[in-house]
Amino acid sequence: MKTTDTATPGVETPGSPGGSGTEVIKTVAPAPRKASKSEGATLNVFSHGVLIIWAIMVVMPLLWAVMTSFKTDKAIFTSPWALPDKLHFENWSRAWTEAHMSDYFLNTILVVGGSLLGTLLFGSMAAYVLARFDFPGNRFIYFLFIGGMSFPIILALVPLFYVMQNMALLNTLHGLILVYIAYSLPFTVFFLTAFFRTLPTSVAEAAFVDGASHTRTFFQVMLPMAKPGLISVGIFNFLGQWNQYLLPTVLNTEPERKVLSQGLVQLAVSQGYKGDWSGLFAGLVMAMLPVLAAYIIFQRQVVAGLTAGAVK
Amino acid sequence: MQHGKYRFIVGFLAAPLALYALFVIWPFVQSIYYSFTDWTGLSPEFGMVGFDNYSRMLDDEVFWKSLQHSLTFAVVLPLVTVGLALFFAFMLNVGGRRRKGAAIAGVRGSSFYKIVYFFPQVLSIAIVALLFQFAYNPNSGAINSVLKGVGLGSVQPDWLGDPDLALICVMVVLVWSTVGFFVVLFSAGMASIPRDFYEAALLDGANRFTTFFKITLPLLWDTVQSGWIYMGILALGAESFAVVQIMTVGPSGGGPDYSTIVLPLYVYQKAFRDGQAAYATTIGVALLLLTLAFAAVVMKLGRRERLEF
Numbered sequence: 001m002k003t004t005d006t007a008t009p010g011v012e013t014p015g016s017p018g019g020s021g022t023e024v025i026k027t028v029a030p031a032p033r034k035a036s037k038s039e040g041a042t043l044n045v046f047s048h049g050v051l052i053i054w055a056i057m058v059v060m061p062l063l064w065a066v067m068t069s070f071k072t073d074k075a076i077f078t079s080p081w082a083l084p085d086k087l088h089f090e091n092w093s094r095a096w097t098e099a100h101m102s103d104y105f106l107n108t109i110l111v112v113g114g115s116l117l118g119t120l121l122f123g124s125m126a127a128y129v130l131a132r133f134d135f136p137g138n139r140f141i142y143f144l145f146i147g148g149m150s151f152p153i154i155l156a157l158v159p160l161f162y163v164m165q166n167m168a169l170l171n172t173l174h175g176l177i178l179v180y181i182a183y184s185l186p187f188t189v190f191f192l193t194a195f196f197r198t199l200p201t202s203v204a205e206a207a208f209v210d211g212a213s214h215t216r217t218f219f220q221v222m223l224p225m226a227k228p229g230l231i232s233v234g235i236f237n238f239l240g241q242w243n244q245y246l247l248p249t250v251l252n253t254e255p256e257r258k259v260l261s262q263g264l265v266q267l268a269v270s271q272g273y274k275g276d277w278s279g280l281f282a283g284l285v286m287a288m289l290p291v292l293a294a295y296i297i298f299q300r301q302v303v304a305g306l307t308a309g310a311v312k
Numbered sequence: 313m314q315h316g317k318y319r320f321i322v323g324f325l326a327a328p329l330a331l332y333a334l335f336v337i338w339p340f341v342q343s344i345y346y347s348f349t350d351w352t353g354l355s356p357e358f359g360m361v362g363f364d365n366y367s368r369m370l371d372d373e374v375f376w377k378s379l380q381h382s383l384t385f386a387v388v389l390p391l392v393t394v395g396l397a398l399f400f401a402f403m404l405n406v407g408g409r410r411r412k413g414a415a416i417a418g419v420r421g422s423s424f425y426k427i428v429y430f431f432p433q434v435l436s437i438a439i440v441a442l443l444f445q446f447a448y449n450p451n452s453g454a455i456n457s458v459l460k461g462v463g464l465g466s467v468q469p470d471w472l473g474d475p476d477l478a479l480i481c482v483m484v485v486l487v488w489s490t491v492g493f494f495v496v497l498f499s500a501g502m503a504s505i506p507r508d509f510y511e512a513a514l515l516d517g518a519n520r521f522t523t524f525f526k527i528t529l530p531l532l533w534d535t536v537q538s539g540w541i542y543m544g545i546l547a548l549g550a551e552s553f554a555v556v557q558i559m560t561v562g563p564s565g566g567g568p569d570y571s572t573i574v575l576p577l578y579v580y581q582k583a584f585r586d587g588q589a590a591y592a593t594t595i596g597v598a599l600l601l602l603t604l605a606f607a608a609v610v611m612k613l614g615r616r617e618r619l620e621f
Binding site: 044046047048050051054055057058059061062064065068076077078079080081122123125126128129130133135141144145148150151152153154155156157158159160161162163178179181182183185186189213214215218239242243245246249250260261262264265268277281284287288291292294295296299302303306307 | 316317318320321323324325327328329331332334335336337338339340342343346353399400403404407419420425426427428429430431432433434435436437438439442443444445446447451452453454457458461488491492493496497500545548549550553554557558576579580583584589592593596597599600603604607
C-alpha cells in the first residue's frame, strides 16, 4: 500500500477514481491530504478487485451445482463446466421421488418445527425465571446451562446413545426433537436471560398487581414484549437445527427417518444411488435453495439473529 | 411478587432443566466415568480399569495423528479465517473512495458483498462438504477441469486422495464456509467505531495501514477475540467432524492413511464402528481438555486493557 505516494499528475487522468472533482487536487491541499486522496483511489480499485474475487469464489461453487443439476450424467463427467445441452428437469423429479428427497424434507420439517417450538418455549421459560427471580441456586443453574456451550457434543454422544436406547427414543423423530431442544438450550437460555434482563420490570409488576398470576404475566405480557429476542434466537436455532448433522448421524440411523443433511450424505455414499450423479446434484440444490432463498428475503433478520449471540 | 413464587419457579424450570440434565449433563458426567471402564457399548457388562484407557491412548498412533490434526485446525483455521475476514471487513468499511469531507468510506456496494459472503453460512455443513467433494474429484471435478482449461493440464492433483493435500483441502472448505459470518460480524463492529477517530488520525497523516492497526483492531479486539474462540471451538468440534467424515471417505474414514482424521471423528469411529465405547469417551475427554485449554490460552493471550468509546 506504499505505492500510493506516487501522486503524479499523470495518474490523475480524467475518469481515474482519484480525480473526484477539481477543487483541491492541484496545489492547495496540505500534503497528507493529497497523499491519502490518491491512496483512496488505488486502494479503491484494489479493494474492489479483492472483494470481487472472493465474491466469485463464494458464488461459483453454488452456481456450478445448480448448473450441474440440470445436466446428464455423461455431461457431468465429460465437461464439468459446460452449460447443459437442455434443462434436464427429470433429474429433479427423480431426486424428489426415487431418492426420497421428499421424505427427508418432511422429516426435517417435522423435527425442526417441533424442536424449534420446544426450544423457544422451554428456553424462554427457564431464561425468564433465571433473569427475573431471585432464589437460591439461581446462579448455579444459570452457569449449568451456559456451560454447555463450550463442551464438545461428541463427548456426550456416546453415553447419550445408550440413554436414548434405554428410553426407546433411538431412531425416532420425537427422540431427536427432545435432543435438539436439550442441546439448543445453552445458547438460548444465555441469550434470552440477557434479553429478559433488559426488559422493564414495571409492566410485569403492574400486571401482577392487577391480579394476573406469574404464569399469566409471563405468557400474556412478557413473551409478547420479548418478541424481538425470540425472533433472533429463533433464527439462530432454526438454521442450527435445520443444518444439524452430527446428532442425527449418531442418534437416527433408520433410513426412512433420515433428515435432509444425513439423507444427502447417505445418497452420496451409496454412489448417488446407482451412480446417479445428476440426481444427487438435483437433491443437493433442492436442499440448498430454500435456505438460500429464505436468507435472501430475510437477510437482515438472519444476520442479526446469527451475529447477536457472538458479539456478546 | 412473593405469592406463589417458588411454585412458579419450580414449575417453569422443571421441564427445561429435566431435559437438559437428562440429555446433556448426565451423558457428560457418564462419559467421564466410562473413560475409567472397559465398557464396549455392546453389552451392559463392564468393569473398572483405572487409567488403562488413558495409558492406551498415549500409545495410540492414530490418537496422536488426530490430536495433531485437531490442533492444526484449532491454530490455523481461526488465524486464516479471522485474518481474511478482518481484511475483507476493513476493505468493505474503509477501502472505499473518499467522498467529500468524509474521513473514511466503505466501498460502493458493501451491503451487496456482505449478503453474498454470508451465503455459505446458512447452508448445512453437510451440503457444503458434499459440494466440495465433487469439486475436488480428480477426474471430473470442477477444480481440475479449470486447471485443464487454463492450460495446466499436467497439474492434476488428487486433492482429497493425496495424503499431503487432503488436510489442506478440508481446511479450505471450512474457511470458505465461515469467512462470511466473520466479515459481517466485524463489519458491524467497525461501523460502530466513531468516525472522528479516523478523522483525527487522518489529520495526523496516518495512512490506512496505520489506521487499521492503531484504531480499528484495538477497538474491535473484544469481537475478534470472541470470534477467535468461536471459530476454534467449531474447528475442534462438530464442523470438523462433518467435513472430514463426509469429504474424506477412505477405506476407514479419515482420509488416506488417516491423513485427515480429527479427534471428534476418531471418537465417533471408536464408539460406533469399533465397539470400544469406553475408549472413545477417553478420547472425548482429551478433546474436552483440548477445547478448554484452547479457550483459556486465547483468553490469556488476548487479555488487553478494555477500551471504551
